[in-house]
Amino acid sequence: MSDSPNNEEPKKDRRKFIVTSTIAASTACALFPLASGIPSVLDPATKDSDNAEVPWTKVTNLATLPEDGTPTKFEVILERVKDAWTTYTNIPAGAVYLARNGDKVTAYNLKCPHLGCAIDYRKNSNDYFCPCHNSTFGLDGSVTTDNSPSPRGMDTMDTKVEDGVVWIRFQQFVPNIAEKVPV
Ligand code: FES
Numbered sequence: 001m002s003d004s005p006n007n008e009e010p011k012k013d014r015r016k017f018i019v020t021s022t023i024a025a026s027t028a029c030a031l032f033p034l035a036s037g038i039p040s041v042l043d044p045a046t047k048d049s050d051n052a053e054v055p056w057t058k059v060t061n062l063a064t065l066p067e068d069g070t071p072t073k074f075e076v077i078l079e080r081v082k083d084a085w086t087t088y089t090n091i092p093a094g095a096v097y098l099a100r101n102g103d104k105v106t107a108y109n110l111k112c113p114h115l116g117c118a119i120d121y122r123k124n125s126n127d128y129f130c131p132c133h134n135s136t137f138g139l140d141g142s143v144t145t146d147n148s149p150s151p152r153g154m155d156t157m158d159t160k161v162e163d164g165v166v167w168i169r170f171q172q173f174v175p176n177i178a179e180k181v182p183v
Contacts, residue, residue, distance in 0.1 A: 054158075054169040054182075055080075057093075059107075062164050065100035069139070071121045071128075072098055073110065076170045093170050096157070097121060097128075099139065105159045107168045108141050114150040116175050128154060151178045 059074050066072065075095050081088045095110040095118075108128070112119050117132035128137035133149040141154035158169040174181040 054171055056160070056167045057170050059096070059098065059166045059168055062100065062103070062105065062161050062166055065098055065105065065166070067100060069099050069101055071108070071139070073121065074098060076168070078170070094172065096168065096170070098159075098166060098168075103161055105161060105166050106141075107157050107159045109155040109157065109172070111155070111172065112150060112175075113152050113155055113173065113180075114148075114176055119154065151176060152180060155180055 055078070057076055057078055059076060060072075064072070073095060074097075076093045078091045078093045079089060081091045097108045097110060097119075099106050099108070108119075110118055112130040112132065112135060114130065114133060114135055117130050119128050119130045119135075119137070121127075122129050127139060127144065128141070129135070130137075130150065134145075135148045135150035136144045137150075137154050138144050141156060143150055143153050155171075155173045157171050160167050172183045174183055
């Protein structure tokens with residue numbers, strides 16, 4: 001028995017639906033591995049950044065620092081910064097106070113560990129002060145007020161002196177937590 005014209009139309013629609021669905025599913029399967037790889041193709045910088053070593057940066061000559069330990073402010077310029085695509089040169093990264101003790105130098109980040117304002121060195125009281133929320137720090141960078149909003153002392157970083165030149169490993173740290181955690 002043959003189908004009437006009225007019964008033929010729904011059958012055609014069903015066949016068309018099955019063919020279309022199969023093509024769509026096959027295409028999705030073929031593309032899925034490619035799609036899952038897109039983030040690493042577009043953003044290869046995310047792959048190794050955790051292991052990148054902080055480079056040494058030249059700041060000044062030791063002879064420019066007062067021998068009595070008075071802090072001196074310096075801007076930190078990174079000679080080379082490389083991302084996944086480009087190498088940039090002479091990039092301002094931040095600022096530090098350097099304090100000399102003989103042939104050793106301590107570097108304190110100018111950025112307040114509370115919320116990141118710039119810390120001042122106060123010559124009159126010979127200490128550090130953040131004007132944003134009144135945190136005070138001693139010359140060794142420690143918090144000096146009981147109710148200081150800053151949860152930790154000033155952030156220090158690695159330094160070395162080679163052939164009379166002061167080098168630092170400049171880093172920023174997560175603000176407003178008690179631990180010193182590199183960003
Ligand atoms: S940002 Fe320095 S005390 Fe708040």
